Amino acid sequence: MKALTEMNPRLRAWLGFGLGALVLFAAAPALLSDFRLSLLAKYLCFAIVAVGIGLAWGRGGLLTLGQGVFFGLGGYAMAMHLKLADAGPGNMPDFMELYGQLDELPAWWAPFANPAFALAATVLLPMLVAFGLGTLVFRRRVRGAYFAILSQALAAAMVILLIGQQGTTGGTNGLTDIDGFFGYDLDDPVNQRMVYFIIAAVLLGLLALTRQLMRSRYGELLVAVRDSEERVRFLGYNPANVKLVAYVVAAGMAGLAGALFVPAVGIISPALIGIVPSIEFVIGVAVGGRAALLGPVLGAVAVAWAKTALSERFPGTWTYLQGAMFVLVVAFLPGGLASLWGMVRRRRETPPAPAPVTGDQALIKEVAV
Amino acid sequence: MTVILGQLFTGVSIGAVLLLIALGLALTFGQMNVINMAHGEFIMAGAYTTYVLQQTITDAGVSLLVAIPIAFAVAGAMGVLLEWALIRRLYTRPLDTLLVTWGVSLMLQQLARDIFGAPNVQTKAPDILTESTSLGGDVSIANSRLFILGLVVLAVVALTAALKLTPLGRRIRAVVQNRDLAAVSGIPTGSVDRLTFFIGSGLAGVAGVALTLLGPIGPTMGTNIIIDAFLVVVVGGIGQLKGSVIVAFTLGMLQAMVEYLTTLSVAKVIVFVAIVAFLQWRPQGLFTLRTRSLA
Amino acid sequence: MTAGGLSIRGLRVVFDGFVAVDGVDLDVAPGDIRFLIGPNGAGKTTLVDAVTGLVKASGSVRFGETELLGRDVHRIARLGVGRTFQTAALFEELTVLQNLDIAAGAGRGPWTMLRTRRAVPDDVAFALEAIGLAGRRDTLAGTLAHGQKQWLEIGMLLVQNARLLLLDEPVAGMSHEEREATGELLGKIAADRTVVVIEHDMDFLRRFARTVTVLHAGKVLSEGTVAQVQADPKVQEVYLGHAAAESEAVEA
Numbered sequence: 001m002k003a004l005t006e007m008n009p010r011l012r013a014w015l016g017f018g019l020g021a022l023v024l025f026a027a028a029p030a031l032l033s034d035f036r037l038s039l040l041a042k043y044l045c046f047a048i049v050a051v052g053i054g055l056a057w058g059r060g061g062l063l064t065l066g067q068g069v070f071f072g073l074g075g076y077a078m079a080m081h082l083k084l085a086d087a088g089p090g091n092m093p094d095f096m097e098l099y100g101q102l103d104e105l106p107a108w109w110a111p112f113a114n115p116a117f118a119l120a121a122t123v124l125l126p127m128l129v130a131f132g133l134g135t136l137v138f139r140r141r142v143r144g145a146y147f148a149i150l151s152q153a154l155a156a157a158m159v160i161l162l163i164g165q166q167g168t169t170g171g172t173n174g175l176t177d178i179d180g181f182f183g184y185d186l187d188d189p190v191n192q193r194m195v196y197f198i199i200a201a202v203l204l205g206l207l208a209l210t211r212q213l214m215r216s217r218y219g220e221l222l223v224a225v226r227d228s229e230e231r232v233r234f235l236g237y238n239p240a241n242v243k244l245v246a247y248v249v250a251a252g253m254a255g256l257a258g259a260l261f262v263p264a265v266g267i268i269s270p271a272l273i274g275i276v277p278s279i280e281f282v283i284g285v286a287v288g289g290r291a292a293l294l295g296p297v298l299g300a301v302a303v304a305w306a307k308t309a310l311s312e313r314f315p316g317t318w319t320y321l322q323g324a325m326f327v328l329v330v331a332f333l334p335g336g337l338a339s340l341w342g343m344v345r346r347r348r349e350t351p352p353a354p355a356p357v358t359g360d361q362a363l364i365k366e367v368a369v
Numbered sequence: 370m371t372v373i374l375g376q377l378f379t380g381v382s383i384g385a386v387l388l389l390i391a392l393g394l395a396l397t398f399g400q401m402n403v404i405n406m407a408h409g410e411f412i413m414a415g416a417y418t419t420y421v422l423q424q425t426i427t428d429a430g431v432s433l434l435v436a437i438p439i440a441f442a443v444a445g446a447m448g449v450l451l452e453w454a455l456i457r458r459l460y461t462r463p464l465d466t467l468l469v470t471w472g473v474s475l476m477l478q479q480l481a482r483d484i485f486g487a488p489n490v491q492t493k494a495p496d497i498l499t500e501s502t503s504l505g506g507d508v509s510i511a512n513s514r515l516f517i518l519g520l521v522v523l524a525v526v527a528l529t530a531a532l533k534l535t536p537l538g539r540r541i542r543a544v545v546q547n548r549d550l551a552a553v554s555g556i557p558t559g560s561v562d563r564l565t566f567f568i569g570s571g572l573a574g575v576a577g578v579a580l581t582l583l584g585p586i587g588p589t590m591g592t593n594i595i596i597d598a599f600l601v602v603v604v605g606g607i608g609q610l611k612g613s614v615i616v617a618f619t620l621g622m623l624q625a626m627v628e629y630l631t632t633l634s635v636a637k638v639i640v641f642v643a644i645v646a647f648l649q650w651r652p653q654g655l656f657t658l659r660t661r662s663l664a
Numbered sequence: 665m666t667a668g669g670l671s672i673r674g675l676r677v678v679f680d681g682f683v684a685v686d687g688v689d690l691d692v693a694p695g696d697i698r699f700l701i702g703p704n705g706a707g708k709t710t711l712v713d714a715v716t717g718l719v720k721a722s723g724s725v726r727f728g729e730t731e732l733l734g735r736d737v738h739r740i741a742r743l744g745v746g747r748t749f750q751t752a753a754l755f756e757e758l759t760v761l762q763n764l765d766i767a768a769g770a771g772r773g774p775w776t777m778l779r780t781r782r783a784v785p786d787d788v789a790f791a792l793e794a795i796g797l798a799g800r801r802d803t804l805a806g807t808l809a810h811g812q813k814q815w816l817e818i819g820m821l822l823v824q825n826a827r828l829l830l831l832d833e834p835v836a837g838m839s840h841e842e843r844e845a846t847g848e849l850l851g852k853i854a855a856d857r858t859v860v861v862i863e864h865d866m867d868f869l870r871r872f873a874r875t876v877t878v879l880h881a882g883k884v885l886s887e888g889t890v891a892q893v894q895a896d897p898k899v900q901e902v903y904l905g906h907a908a909a910e911s912e913a914v915e916a
Binding site: 216 | 779
């Protein structure tokens with residue numbers, strides 16, 4: 001372990017990514033049944049959202065309780081395209097025919113028939129919404145709990161809007177029964193496996209991107225803004241822009257995750273993107289370690305796995321456990337499980353330095369890879 | 370015209386309940402900079418208290434009146450317990466408190482499911498409240514909404530008087546304005562905090578009683594209304610009651626009117642946009658105590 | 665005024681009806697080390713807040729030829745106005761080097777920002793030497809000793825390339841040796857900059873002030889060299905009574 005900590009960070013990162021790739025691309029497909037692998041694909045989508053939350057919340061102090069909005073925008077953009085593709089050119093998606101309220105495809109659906117437009121929209125649409133809201137909110141120095149509440153209100157409004165517009169969005173049911181994915185039949189296990197590989201590759205790619213962001217000068221500045229926004233302002237930076245970048249990147253990741261979730265699970269619906277799922281994204285990040293790179297990924301997968309394992313057989317117990325997790329981890333282990341690893345490492349090296357604990361911010365100990 | 374007036378009255382009574390909830394939130398947020406996500410479950414506790422009382426006291430009118438102080442005490446006690454067990458340990462970490470209290474709210478909802486069952490339950494309103502009072506012409510207003518309005522006005526007046534006139538109220542205001550100074554002046558900030566939580570949470574319990582007149586009682590009833598109440602606090606500002614009063618009624622009526630003109634789903638989005646637009650103008654809320662600080 | 669100096673005219677700051685700064689005129693020439701003194705509540709820190717854009721004010725504040733009032737905090741900072749705070753405001757979770765590098769970087773483009781720092785920039789290396797923290801550059805700022813934190817703040821102003829430095833009680837809580845070192849550092853810095861210091865410590869003031877302005881109840885009470893101000897009967901009347909008590913408090 002000592003050798004590992006002294007290793008050149010670059011080399012360590014390559015090793016880490018190599019190991020991650022080995023687990024995701026070789027071990028998991030070899031060891032897991034098709035059913036388990038498709039579950040893992042779903043968890044990895046949550047993990048992608050978590051990477052973004054780790055950046056925005058862990059490093060930037062932006063507690064976003066509305067990532068479901070961006071996950072949903074990405075998911076709906078993808079699902080709209082796949083529904084249109086399933087229906088074939090000139091036809092309306094099945095649920096529109098079923099409700100029978102519409103004579104023709106709504107105008108705002110039409111562009112999503114174009115795969116390039118839809119794919120771009122899965123990422124750009126969430127980023128655009130985050131940019132708009134972030135610009136307005138950060139520029140006026142709305143922050144902390146105020147920002148958290150606003151982001152949550154956005155999730156609430158989005159869900160109510162989707163449910164209300166049943167004729168064009170599928171309402172409470174959402175967009176379901178998605179059969180094909182750019183010409184591949186999603187019922188075929190081989191194609192499901194391909195979707196899993198795509199998701200795993202995207203996760204690894206985004207981890208690399210986030211690692212670079214965290215280690216860059218921007219990453220240092222982001223931590224500085226989190227810990228003392230006003231001080232940064234007096235150094236000549238506009239903290240609003242610094243926060244905006246993290247928020248928009250996190251939104252883009254959530255959008256991409258939502259887009260990949262659709263072929264992996266075959267559905268996107270309001271219940272998957274509302275207040276509760278949005279805050280469930282956060283619990284995974286908190287458990288794993290908000291300021292670490294890998295913490296949010298492992299936390300998100302672990303929490304999602306525990307939910308599947310427990311919630312079907314003991315739904316009540318799961319809710320208590322989830323609540324207890326929030327209370328115990330956030331109150332008493334704010335650095336998450338990643339901070340345990342850091343503590344062990346420090347104990348081995350040097351006598352513990354008196355670490356100043358200042359509020360929400362006392363969490364960034366580099367646990368990168 | 371009558372429809373519009375009817376919508377306005379609906380908005381006023383919803384605004385009144387929002388106000389009751391938001392006042393409690395603003396008290397605890399203003400004093401301790403703590404967002405208590407479990408506040409919604411104190412509303413739920415107040416509502417279930419009304420339900421339980423009605424099982425024992427069959428007269429709907431008596432049980433409703435008895436429920437008001439008891440719901441206040443039950444929800445207040447829950448608030449004190451939460452403050453003592455968790456929140457006071459997290460004062461310097463407001464965002465973490467938000468998440469911790471969310472966890473508590475999840476557990477309380479499940480507790481309600483385990484005790485009362487997942488389906489909604491209903492209380493029976495006293496006969497007099499099921500009727501309507503005519504306001505001249507064909508405009509009339511449901512008595513239950515009048516009752517809620519009266520209850521809220523009473524609560525707000527009582528709270529204002531308590532804060533302005535009693536020594537305890539002065540202590541609370543002192544802690545809100547300058548915690549450190551209050552502490553060195555010999556005010557026991559810890560017990561003042563607990564008292565604030567008792568009152569703030571108790572108000573949520575009373576709001577729960579009021580909500581039993583407007584709709585069914587269920588484990589998630591708190592989460593549905595709590596976000597609107599948070600928005601009232603955000604827009605109204607901290608430290609002064611009048612901000613919450615103005616914003617709660619405005620928000621209630623705005624929502625009711627937009628809902629009438631469009632649909633519920635569009636109304637939520639429009640109200641959200643309106644709030645973000647408002648914050649461009651007044652990012653600190655409508656009324657805020659201004660102090661010189663770096664934060 | 666010479667270019668690069670600070671020139672304040674009719675500055676007024678009002679908080680909810682309370683007039684904290686009431687029509688202050690103040691000129692500080694380039695190269696000067698001006699001490700601002702006055703009893704608590706005299707408006708010293710509020711004046712600095714107004715100059716740096718933290719509070720709204722009326723009147724005029726010019727740095728060189730540029731009007732500062734009405735600009736955003738970060739724009740004023742980019743014009744070369746830097747400040748420190750009564751309690752050291754550092755990024756405690758970042759290292760000394762990271763603190764300085766951030767202070768040096770407000771003008772960096774996006775491409776530089778998104779890359780990892782490969783080497784220590786020259787100005788940062790110079791500042792590390794100047795503030796005597798070269799040996800501790802990888803220490804977390806939060807674990808520095810009190811005096812070192814204050815120096816790091818001054819170092820951040822250096823790399824920020826501030827031409828006007830506003831220091832709010834820079835030597836509060838420092839040992840005698842640390843004060844001496846700080847004072848000498850200020851002297852070196854002031855050669856090509858304009859320095860304004862808020863300070864309660866009278867010994868420090870006598871040693872290092874070039875000029876002094878006394879504020880009282882939001883107004884300028886007296887101005888001049890240390891000797892002139894000390895001889896001013898108005899100052900003795902309203903200020904020295906407090907000063908005895910205060911400097912005791914500082915000494916304690």
